[in-house]
Amino acid sequence: MMSQRVKVKQILADDRTHYEVTVKGWVRSFRNNQFIAVNDGSTNNNLQVVIDTENTDPALLKRITTGAAISAVGEVIPSLGKGQKVELKATTLEILGDCDPEKYPLQLKNKPSLEYLREIAHLRFRTNTFGAIFRVRHALAFAVHKFFNEQGFVYLHTPIITASDAEGAGEMFRVTTMDLNNLPRTENGEINFKEDFFGKSTNLTVSGQLEGELGAMAFGEIYTFGPTFRAENSNTARHLAEFWMIEPEMAFYELKDNMDLAEAFIKSVIGYVLENNREDLEFLATRLLEEEKQKPQQERSEMGLIEKLEFVLNNEFVRMTYTEAIDILKDSKPNKNKKFQYLIEGWGADLQSEHERYLVEKHFKKPVILTDYPKEIKSFYMKLNEDGKTVRAMDILFPGIGEMVGGSQREEDYDKLVARMKEMHVPVDELSWYLDTRRFGTAPHAGFGVGFERLMLFVTGMTNIRDVIAFPRTPKSAEF
């Protein structure tokens, strides 16, 4: 029992044989009373542990069931079986934790559905699919930090609890410590938020952008990567009430610099996962292929998962203005044949998912960066173009995903920004601190936001956003 514990991933990657190790993990299967497939979470691949059946207590043999935790000591030897180069010839086997096959939810004769696994999200990490997904999620998160660190960005933790609803990005969750059965009231009978924990009404953040800009105007380049919240009552495969967002914000960047950074960023993190999580991606690619077989031919992807990731990596994103996109859409078949639910009549229309999908999936067949949207359909902080009609916004649209990135050059001119805020009824007084960036040493700057789970959908090929976050929060559901 003195040999060192080595992880399965390392044993399988090692060319050596004939050395002693200890392996600890969980039984994935037990064949012929002799071959145990052991998984320890370090990789989707199992280590085959071969036991000396004749000299093993039959009572012990019975306890080797799917899901049981075991510790095995033995020699790593070349494997005669198919599918693995090495296996472990066990000299000692210990059951660390039993797993009753009658009760174990993953001990099903039929492959559990993704829907069923969502209900047992606390156990689904133990399946190959979710093992691969969450190792990819780890790698993708690490790639985010690595990219920005190498570029000299400062990681800024913007606040989660905030008193401002300034961005107007969506409905918010209230945060309070008041006793709901005995709410403090003012003399007028209104709820007295001065008595609440923070002395005012507070919510969960919908974006760290405004605070991020404060950092950018000191450090030059910052990024956030943290949870954000939307209290939208949308029960769809695309919406979460709690999700993670990446928001870089850069001083001295104009719109083109912003686009260059966003494209480089996405390519960098996809490249990292392709390089570091090949096995997981291959597993997910096969899964996707199986899933697509259920679909009619014309709905299937033209490319496999890895092919699609490599395509994005190796091709420049299309860059065009909103105005150019409207021209394409107006002349498009589905618009002429009235197949769009929302027909494009002309300039000014807000693009719907069907239009974005047409552009990226049918027309260009690659990621598209749309810029210079009408100011009416974008946020107050975006820089007004000289035409007075459009703002320096950019949205990056991805096949199968829609909007992956939303960003803009920010309005750095104090007077123009205040005028825009008044037009859009954004409270100027409450955002005095934000306006200070324009009062004191303002400069051109830009930034964007990336929904981490949308990136995950694209990279893993999963189609329901609840399958790429560990414990999804959605209307009427906050389990675990």
Added chain:
Amino acid sequence: MMSQRVKVKQILADDRTHYEVTVKGWVRSFRNNQFIAVNDGSTNNNLQVVIDTENTDPALLKRITTGAAISAVGEVIPSLGKGQKVELKATTLEILGDCDPEKYPLQLKNKPSLEYLREIAHLRFRTNTFGAIFRVRHALAFAVHKFFNEQGFVYLHTPIITASDAEGAGEMFRVTTMDLNNLPRTENGEINFKEDFFGKSTNLTVSGQLEGELGAMAFGEIYTFGPTFRAENSNTARHLAEFWMIEPEMAFYELKDNMDLAEAFIKSVIGYVLENNREDLEFLATRLLEEEKQKPQQERSEMGLIEKLEFVLNNEFVRMTYTEAIDILKDSKPNKNKKFQYLIEGWGADLQSEHERYLVEKHFKKPVILTDYPKEIKSFYMKLNEDGKTVRAMDILFPGIGEMVGGSQREEDYDKLVARMKEMHVPVDELSWYLDTRRFGTAPHAGFGVGFERLMLFVTGMTNIRDVIAFPRTPKSAEF
């Protein structure tokens, strides 16, 4: 204007001279109508930009004020002045954003106090002190991810909004979308949380540990790094309502493995910052020295900041049991002379800050890992020792900080865990998902939590926790 923008840090680190660059940043000072100290946030060090005063428009000269954003093009040349090797001989200077010296809060004759800077937290990043602090924070956060990634841990995003108050770690913030002026009621007149967004009463998480354990029992080793919350009404230099925590959780680890990992982790991240942020640490060390000069001799630190970090890096932490610590404390001078506020009468006492400080600051003068605490003063999930009295807890105590790390081996035995939960009135039914880890393939496992801001206090030498997080949330305060 065609030369490339280069960051100040890079220009100062480059041995080359006589090349053209564009520099963009903010004016820190302007001397003799000729020398501009420019900072762009990439380093605390400024680049000296020398302008041709005689050929510069006097109206432009007047606009070169502290805080103004500028763009300068010129040649990097060897500097004749003291304090820098190179400087920029500007051929073009542009003011990107003015900064009115009459109104700029950082344009003070006297050095602004830390208290004052807390009130203008949106601008304090622009000072040398907070520039250094938040670059160190970035580096420390990156070092956390780098360490765990290299060890094969999976970064797990545990939920922020949670329906369980199971850990009992402290008072919680309620999260709700109910209309407080029109709360839904059941027939009995009670608040009907079924009508709330998640269909039940929800709070902000106090710890990701329980969910982390779910991940560890599949991936082997996971860590979390995210915001956590305490609705404690404590207005001290040590408490935040919102703070970031790092929580690794490892299957097949016992208490000793847990201690080894925690010690290696702390040393690794401190080593990273020493290697990568030397200039920032040197600045903070000087700042601390200045601050300590205000204190009476006996209250000053024996070591400087960098010396202290290197000391931790190069010395083994003391490891001892709670029982041994009680013996030391009982026999200590302050206990015998009744100088402790809470006198140590014998075994079982909860250690107060004064006792922890005595152990690490007076007795051992280094970090101390205390283990095997009485079960009565620790959480339900900690593994019971064979003595039936103590649990396999570990706290790492740091000089000047107190508890930096709190962890334990977890109780992996289903029956023992349930018995302990019942004894401590922890709702067994609500934690059925947690107990599944003990039902299905349980294994010895362990984990710990590190308060990121406490680590920041130690590494930066700052004494108020509000100075090491960008936008502190404390009772009656949620600005920006």
